[in-house]
Amino acid sequence: MKRELIPLNMLPLGSAAKVRSLTNDDSRTRRRMLDLGLIKNTHIEAIQKSPSGDPTAYWIRGAVIALRSDEASKILVEAVSGE
Amino acid sequence: MADHFVVALAGNPNVGKSTIFNSLTGLNQHTGNWPGKTVTNARGKYRHKDKSFILVDIPGTYSLMASSVEETVARDFICFGEPDVTVVVADATCLERNLNLVLQTLEITGNVVVCVNLIDEAERKKIKIDLKILQARLGVPVVGASARSGRGLNQLREAVYRAALPGVVSRPLAVDYEGTIEEAVQMVEPEVRRTVQNKINSRWAALKLIEGDHSIIKSLRDIMGFDLINDATLANRLAAARKFLQENNYDSDAMRDSLVFTIVSLAEEIAREAVISENQKFNSRDRKIDSILTSRRYGLPAMITLLGLVFWLTVTGANYPSEVIAGFLFWIEERLTEFFQWAGSPPWLHGLLVEGMYRTLAWVVSVMLPPMAIFFPLFTILEDLGYLPRVAFNMDNFFKKAHAHGKQALTMCMGFGCNAAGIIGCRIIDSPRERLIATITNNFVPCNGRFPALIAISTIFVGGTVPGIPNSVVSTCALMSVIILGVFMTLLISRILSATILKGLPSSFILELPPYRKPQIGRILVRSVLDRTLFVLGRAASIAAPAGMAIWVMANITIGGASLLDYGAGFLQPFALLLGLDGYILMAFILGFPANEIVIPIIIMSYVSTGSLVELDSLEALRQLLISHGWTWLTAVCVMLFSLMHFPCGTTLWTIKKETQSWKWTLISFLVPTLTGITVCFIVAQTVRMLGLG
Numbered sequence: 001m002k003r004e005l006i007p008l009n010m011l012p013l014g015s016a017a018k019v020r021s022l023t024n025d026d027s028r029t030r031r032r033m034l035d036l037g038l039i040k041n042t043h044i045e046a047i048q049k050s051p052s053g054d055p056t057a058y059w060i061r062g063a064v065i066a067l068r069s070d071e072a073s074k075i076l077v078e079a080v081s082g083e
Numbered sequence: 084m085a086d087h088f089v090v091a092l093a094g095n096p097n098v099g100k101s102t103i104f105n106s107l108t109g110l111n112q113h114t115g116n117w118p119g120k121t122v123t124n125a126r127g128k129y130r131h132k133d134k135s136f137i138l139v140d141i142p143g144t145y146s147l148m149a150s151s152v153e154e155t156v157a158r159d160f161i162c163f164g165e166p167d168v169t170v171v172v173a174d175a176t177c178l179e180r181n182l183n184l185v186l187q188t189l190e191i192t193g194n195v196v197v198c199v200n201l202i203d204e205a206e207r208k209k210i211k212i213d214l215k216i217l218q219a220r221l222g223v224p225v226v227g228a229s230a231r232s233g234r235g236l237n238q239l240r241e242a243v244y245r246a247a248l249p250g251v252v253s254r255p256l257a258v259d260y261e262g263t264i265e266e267a268v269q270m271v272e273p274e275v276r277r278t279v280q281n282k283i284n285s286r287w288a289a290l291k292l293i294e295g296d297h298s299i300i301k302s303l304r305d306i307m308g309f310d311l312i313n314d315a316t317l318a319n320r321l322a323a324a325r326k327f328l329q330e331n332n333y334d335s336d337a338m339r340d341s342l343v344f345t346i347v348s349l350a351e352e353i354a355r356e357a358v359i360s361e362n363q364k365f366n367s368r369d370r371k372i373d374s375i376l377t378s379r380r381y382g383l384p385a386m387i388t389l390l391g392l393v394f395w396l397t398v399t400g401a402n403y404p405s406e407v408i409a410g411f412l413f414w415i416e417e418r419l420t421e422f423f424q425w426a427g428s429p430p431w432l433h434g435l436l437v438e439g440m441y442r443t444l445a446w447v448v449s450v451m452l453p454p455m456a457i458f459f460p461l462f463t464i465l466e467d468l469g470y471l472p473r474v475a476f477n478m479d480n481f482f483k484k485a486h487a488h489g490k491q492a493l494t495m496c497m498g499f500g501c502n503a504a505g506i507i508g509c510r511i512i513d514s515p516r517e518r519l520i521a522t523i524t525n526n527f528v529p530c531n532g533r534f535p536a537l538i539a540i541s542t543i544f545v546g547g548t549v550p551g552i553p554n555s556v557v558s559t560c561a562l563m564s565v566i567i568l569g570v571f572m573t574l575l576i577s578r579i580l581s582a583t584i585l586k587g588l589p590s591s592f593i594l595e596l597p598p599y600r601k602p603q604i605g606r607i608l609v610r611s612v613l614d615r616t617l618f619v620l621g622r623a624a625s626i627a628a629p630a631g632m633a634i635w636v637m638a639n640i641t642i643g644g645a646s647l648l649d650y651g652a653g654f655l656q657p658f659a660l661l662l663g664l665d666g667y668i669l670m671a672f673i674l675g676f677p678a679n680e681i682v683i684p685i686i687i688m689s690y691v692s693t694g695s696l697v698e699l700d701s702l703e704a705l706r707q708l709l710i711s712h713g714w715t716w717l718t719a720v721c722v723m724l725f726s727l728m729h730f731p732c733g734t735t736l737w738t739i740k741k742e743t744q745s746w747k748w749t750l751i752s753f754l755v756p757t758l759t760g761i762t763v764c765f766i767v768a769q770t771v772r773m774l775g776l777g
C-alpha cells in the first residue's frame with residue numbers, strides 16, 4: 001500500500017512522520033531546512049501549536065524547532081502510524 | 084614562535100559558548116538562554132601553563148554553509164582567521180545535531196578540539212555520551228564539560244594547550260561524499276591547491292567552488308588575496324567538473340542535498356555509536372511546561388501574568404527602599420547645606436553643587452536604583468529559564484501579520500534592558516528590510532532608563548485613582564497597559580512601514596525553543612546588579628551630575644525677571660499644552676536627550692527652582708509638587724505616553740547610525756517614534772478635554 005504524502009503543516013499535533021522531500025523553490029530557505037537536518041527519512045513530530053495557531057513547534061533531531069506554516073507546507077512528509 | 088595562540092570558539096547557538104568564554108577569560112560576555120546572543124566576535128585572554136591564549140567567541144551557527152551573516156562570519160574566522168586551534172562546543176543533550184557543525188568544521192581544519200558541554204544536564208536527562216568512542220571516530224581530542232559548574236574546564240584548557248603546540252598532527256575524520264561528487268572534486272582540487280597551497284584546505288575549497296558558493300570566492304579574494312575567478316585553468320576545470328555533474332543529474336540543489344545528506348547521515352551514525360540514551364522519549368517535563376506556557380488557552384494570559392508579576396514585584400518592592408534611600412540622601416543634603424553655610428561659601432556655589440548637582444543625583448539614585456535592582460534580576464531569571472524564545476513563539480503570528488520577522492520579538496525583549504542593545508541585537512535578523520523595521524520600532528519598548536520614571540508616575544499618580552484596590556495593583560495595571568500599548572505600536576508601525584517605505588513580505592524564519600534550564604540565582608544576582616544595574620546607574624549619574632548643574636544655572640540666571648528655563652518652557656508651552664504636557668515637561672524630554680533617566684529629575688528641578696522649596700523626601704511630597712504645578716491624571720498619562728513614544732536617546736541613535744551606516748535611516752528612526760508620540764498624545768489630550776474629563 002502506498003502511503004500518502006502530506007505537507008508538514010497538515011500533520012496533526014502529537015503524531016510523527018518521516019520527511020520525504022523538500023519542495024522549497026527558494027534555495028536559502030531550503031538550505032535552512034537542510035541545516036536543521038531535515039533530510040529524507042528524518043523523523044519529525046508535531047508537538048505544539050502557538051496560541052494563535054501558527055507557528056508550530058516540531059521535534060527534530062533532539063531539538064524543538066518552530067516553523068511557520070508557510071515553511072512547513074513546503075516539506076512533504078509521510079505520516080508514521082502507531083506509537 | 085608567536086607568544087600567544089589564537090583559539091576560535093565555535094558551536095551551535097545556545098550551547099553555553101558564552102559561559103565557557105566567560106569562565107576561561109573572566110570577561111563578562113552577557114549570557115542568556117536563547118539562541119543568537121553572540122553577534123560579533125568577542126575576544127578575551129587567558130593563560131595556561133607557560134602560554135597565553137586569545138580566545139575568540141565566534142557567532143553560534145548550525146552550519147558553516149554561509150547562508151546568513153553569522154555563518155559567514157563564523158566560517159571566515161575558522162577558515163581565514165588562522166586560529167591555532169578551533170574549539171567546537173557541542174550540546175550533550177542533542178549531540179547528533181551538533182555533530183553537523185563539528186563535521187563541517189573538520190572539513191576546513193584538523194586543529195580542532197571538541198568540547199561536549201552540558202554533560203550534567205544530559206545526565207539528568209539520562210543521556211550518556213561515550214567520549215572515547217566519539218574521540219576515536221572524529222579523530223580529534225574530545226573533552227566533556229559542564230561549564231556552569233566549572234567541570235571539565237581544566238581538561239579543556241589542557242587539550243587546547245596540547246593541540247596548539249607545534250608538531251601535533253591530528254587525523255580528523257574525512258567526510259566521503261557520493262562517488263560522482265568525489266570525482267568532480269578530484270578534477271578541481273589540484274588546481275585549487277596550486278593557488279592556495281596549504282594556507283587553507285584545498286579539498287574543501289574545491290568543493291565550495293563546485294557548489295558555486297559565491298561568498299567563499301569573495302572571502303578568498305578579499306581576505307587571502309587569492310583571485311580564483313580570473314584563473315583560466317581553474318575556470319576550465321571547474322566548468323568541466325560542473326558539466327560532469329550535470330551529465331550525472333546533479334544540479335546545484337541536488338548536489339547540496341547530497342552533501343548535506345552525507346554529513347547528516349554521518350552525524351546520525353556517529354551519534355548512534357557514541358550516545359547511550361536510556362530515555363528515548365523527548366523531554367517530557369519541558370513538554371508539560373510548554374503545553375501550558377505556549378498553549379492556545381493559557382499562552383497569552385500566562386505571558387501577561389508573568390510580565391505583570393514582574394512589574395508588580397518591582398512596583399511594590401521598590402516603593403519602600405525608594406523612600407528610605409531618598410530620606411537618607413536628602414538628610415545628607417541638609418548636612419551638606421550646613422557645611423556650606425559653616426564654611427561661608429557663596430550662595431551660588433552651594434546652589435550649583437548642592438541644589439543643582441547633588442539633588443539631581445540624589446533623585447536619579449533614589450528613583451532608579453530600587454526598581455532596577457528588582458526588575459533586572461527578575462527579567463534575567465526569565466531570560467535564563469529560556470522563556471524569551473517562548474515569548475517569540477507566542478507572538479510570532481502577530482509579527483508575521485505585521486510583515487515583520489519573528490525574531491523581532493527577541494530584539495524587542497532586549498530593548499527592555501537597553502534600546503541600544505536591542506538595536507545591536509537586530510543583527511540576528513537576516514533580511515535587511517526586516518532588520519530595519521526592528522531597528523526603527525525598537526524604541527517603542529521602554530528601556531530601563533524610562534522604566535523608573537514610568538513606575539514612579541504610575542505609582543504616585545495613577546495608583547491612588549481607584550478606590551478600594553491597592554495602589555500597587557492599579558499602578559502595575561497602568562504600567563502593563565503602557566507596555567502592551569508599546570508592543571501594539573511596535574506591530575502597528577511595523578505593518579505601516581512594511582506597506583510604505585519598507586515594502587515586502589515576511590521572510591522565512593526558524594525559531595529554536597531551547598530546553599528550560601534552572602536559573603543560576605547567585606550568578607544572576609551578581610550579573611544583573613553589577614553589569615546592568617550599576618552600569619546603567621553609573622551612566623545615568625555621570626550624565627545627571629553635569630545636567631543638574633546646567634539646569635540649576637538655567638533656572639537661576641534671570642533676564643528681565645524670568646529664568647532661562649522659564650523662557651525655554653514658555654516658548655514650548657503652547658505646543659506642549661496641545662499634547663497634554665507643559666513647557667517644562669517637554670523641555671525636560673529635550674534636555675534628557677543624552678539619557679532618558681534624567682527627564683524626571685529635570686522636571687522636578689525646574690518645578691522646585693521656580694516654586695517654593697519643598698522637602699522632597701517622599702513620593703507624597705513629589706505628588707504634591709506635581710499637583711501644585713498643574714498636573715492632573717491626564718498630564719501623568721500623557722507624560723507616560725510621550726516617555727514611551729519619543730525620539731531614542733543619544734546612545735541609541737548613535738548605535739542606529741553605526742548599525743545602518745545611513746543618516747537617512749537614523750533620521751527616520753528619530754522621526755517615526757517622535758511623530759507617533761506627538762500624534763497619540765495630541766489625540767488623547769484633545770479627546771479627554773473635549774469630553775470634559777481632564
